[in-house]
Amino acid sequence: MxxxxxxxxxxxxxxxxxxxxxxxxxxxxxxxxxxxxxxxxxxxxxxxxxxxxxxxxxxxxxxxxxxxxxxxxxxxxxxxxxxxxxxxxxxxxxxxxxxxxxxxxxxxxxxxxxxxxxxxxxxxxxxxxxxxxxxxxxxxxxxxxxxxxxxxxxxxxxxxxxxxxxxxxxxxxxxxxxxxxxxxxxxxxxxxxxxxxxxxxxxxxxxxxxxxxxxxxxxxxxxxxxxxxxFDKLQEEPITSDYFEISHIGSLLSGRSPEILWKAIAEIVEDVPDFRNKLKIRLAGKISSEVKENIIELGLQKYLQIEGYVSHKEALELQNRASILLLLEIDSVETRGIIPGKIFEYFAAKKPILSIGPVSWEAGKMVLDSQSGTYLLYSDKEKVKSWILDQFYQKEAQGVKQITSDISKYRxxxxxxxxxxxxxxx
Incomplete structure (x- = not known):
């Protein structure tokens, strides 16, 4: 040996x-x-x-x-x-x-x-x-x-x-x-x-x-x-929630928080009563004060639930109950090669991933290649709105979409x- x-x-x-x-x-x-x-x-x-x-x-x-x-x-x-x-x-x-x-x-x-x-x-x-x-x-x-x-x-x-x-x-x-x-x-x-x-x-x-x-x-x-x-193992049974939970697990730096995302959510809240009644934004981990202020300024504080730092086990539970999992990265050339560790456990959770990051972001391409969600840019606010609404109506009609692609190479x-x-x- x-x-x-x-x-x-x-x-x-x-x-x-x-x-x-x-x-x-x-x-x-x-x-x-x-x-x-x-x-x-x-x-x-x-x-x-x-x-x-x-x-x-x-x-x-x-x-x-x-x-x-x-x-x-x-x-x-x-x-x-x-x-x-x-x-x-x-x-x-x-x-x-x-x-x-x-x-x-x-x-x-x-x-x-x-x-x-x-x-x-x-x-x-x-x-x-x-x-x-x-x-x-x-x-x-x-x-x-x-x-x-x-x-x-x-x-x-x-x-x-x-x-x-x-x-x-x-x-x-x-x-x-x-x-x-x-x-x-x-x-x-x-x-x-x-x-x-x-x-x-x-x-x-x-x-x-x-x-x-x-x-x-x-x-x-x-x-x-x-x-x-x-990741270690695939999610066995999803945790169902009555809410439409948009969740981010992990540190959320000021530059990693795209304002277009929160604006898109705020506009959907304004326009779609059913969405407004069921929305919950859950952030787990170290969250910068600028991110909190940005969300509150857009009138989303009543939907915001900040979990603080959670254990790995609790993080997996939050992922398993989410309707959408957020994968966010700073919009810069230097971050194109950053692949957050959470992406692999997101894959294992088999929940739709909304990834927003820089042009040619390797992690965003992985989301697309694995058919686990979508990858959009900081300029794509209308596409963000459309995709979130599609996932919301999917959950209302049939439950949260379960991703079925083969991700065994990431075990x-x-x-x-x-x-x-x-x-x-x-």
């Missing part, structure tokens, strides 16, 4: 999508004759917690830990709310940022390169070097963000010569929020240099999207493989098989 040392920051009880990918890979790797050993921080400052995920850690998995210094914990002394918000990835528009937010973003962008977990690099390298000198591993895997973990892989590859796979759940320098970090030219160049070194030294690179793969192929000749995120066990194949070849 081969052995893989997996370096990850996010691990239960961390909540959010970042923890799911490697928790599930670790769950299934033994089925493919690979023994995973997981290295995580001993005292992390996770912005989201989901203690229910602890029960999903496979029995007998060996977990190594070392302390980490978290600058965000220091920042909380000055502003706990701003620190939590920024570390969760919710960044207000420039004109609406407070002085303390602007300062935090500047410090985050220019003093913590590549990110605020940089202080874990040196102690991790020292500790893992001793582990690797005493014990044989076939491969080292680092997963980011935080991309500072790839620098752990880079240093260990140099010092002990282990084969190294760098897994990118998101891009590095081309991710949308980089522009909001108030980077100096010098800091921007440092990021580019570190990214280039990782991309050109890793033995193999994994991305979660073809768009990110294409971006990286312009920067390196190293082999790159796309292994998407996925997590199948995807772990692809990862195992790569590990054995490397």
């Amino acid at each position: 081969k052995k893989a040392l997996i370096v990850t920051y996010y691990w239960p009880p961390a909540g959010g999508p970042g923890v799911q990918r490697w928790l599930k890979f670790v769950t299934y790797l033994r089925d493919f004759d690979i023994e995973p050993v997981v290295y995580i921080p001993e005292n992390p400052g996770y912005p989201l917690l989901d203690k229910s995920l602890v029960d999903e850690i496979p029995t007998g998995i060996r977990i190594l830990k070392q302390p980490i210094f978290e600058p965000y914990k220091v920042a909380e002394i000055f502003s706990k709310g701003d620190s939590k918000t920024i570390s969760s990835g919710i960044i207000a528009k420039e004109q609406e940022q407070s002085a303390i937010q602007k300062l935090m973003l500047f410090v985050r962008g220019n003093f913590f390169i590549p990110d605020a977990r940089k202080f874990w690099i040196k102690p991790s390298v020292r500790y893992l070097k001793l582990v690797l000198e005493k014990e044989m591993f076939d491969v080292l895997i680092t997963t980011g963000p935080p991309h500072s973990l790839h620098l752990i892989g880079l240093a260990l590859q140099k010092s002990v010569g282990i084969k190294w796979i760098a897994d990118f759940r998101d891009p590095w320098t081309e991710i949308g929020y980089h522009k909001k970090l108030k980077l100096t030219q010098s800091s921007r160049q440092k990021h580019l240099n570190l990214e280039s070194e990782v991309l050109n030294k890793a033995d193999h690179i994994i991305t979660t999207s073809h768009t990110t793969k294409a971006e990286f192929e312009s920067k390196t000749t190293r082999p790159i493989r796309v292994i998407t995120n996925g 997590r066990r199948e995807l772990t098989g692809e990862l195992a194949d790569l590990i054995k070849k490397i």
Whole structure:
């Protein structure tokens, strides 16, 4: 049996999508004759917690830990709310940022390169070097963000010569929020240099999207493989609701909330009494204040139900009772390759998906290719209205439409098989 040392920051009880990918890979790797050993921080400052995920850690998995210094914990002394918000990835528009937010973003962008977990690099390298000198591993895997973990892989590859796979759940320098970090030219160049070194030294690179793969192929000749995120099992029985529930599961940033969607819903409410009497808008997760204000300004507050952060189990229940599932992305070139992890569990829920995002958005194309819903642009308000009304009348006449397309290639066990194949070849 081969052995893989997996370096990850996010691990239960961390909540959010970042923890799911490697928790599930670790769950299934033994089925493919690979023994995973997981290295995580001993005292992390996770912005989201989901203690229910602890029960999903496979029995007998060996977990190594070392302390980490978290600058965000220091920042909380000055502003706990701003620190939590920024570390969760919710960044207000420039004109609406407070002085303390602007300062935090500047410090985050220019003093913590590549990110605020940089202080874990040196102690991790020292500790893992001793582990690797005493014990044989076939491969080292680092997963980011935080991309500072790839620098752990880079240093260990140099010092002990282990084969190294760098897994990118998101891009590095081309991710949308980089522009909001108030980077100096010098800091921007440092990021580019570190990214280039990782991309050109890793033995193999994994991305979660073809768009990110294409971006990286312009920067390196190293082999790159796309292994998407996925789902565990299909929904067995839908939960019926008397309401027409339009639901979004996950963080909803200000830029990720298309105003045309809320305007379209407001216009339908005005024009269609039956729709008005049955509408419910359910948002679960971290929701920016701008999103709430936008919805309220359009007179939709009586239909709005904000669930706050919910456990993974509760998220699945909300998906299963929805009439429409919202998949939303910021309207920019940088976000074309972003595939939210929720899309795969949306597929498994077999409910119609309304995806609204940038031109050539890979996730939107996946919705169309899987025949799971529609993909529209920020300029398509009338199409949004028409599609929502079609789904409403469908539910009124026959119940919520159940999606029946084949999505088996996104099962997590199948995807772990692809990862195992790569590990054995490397």
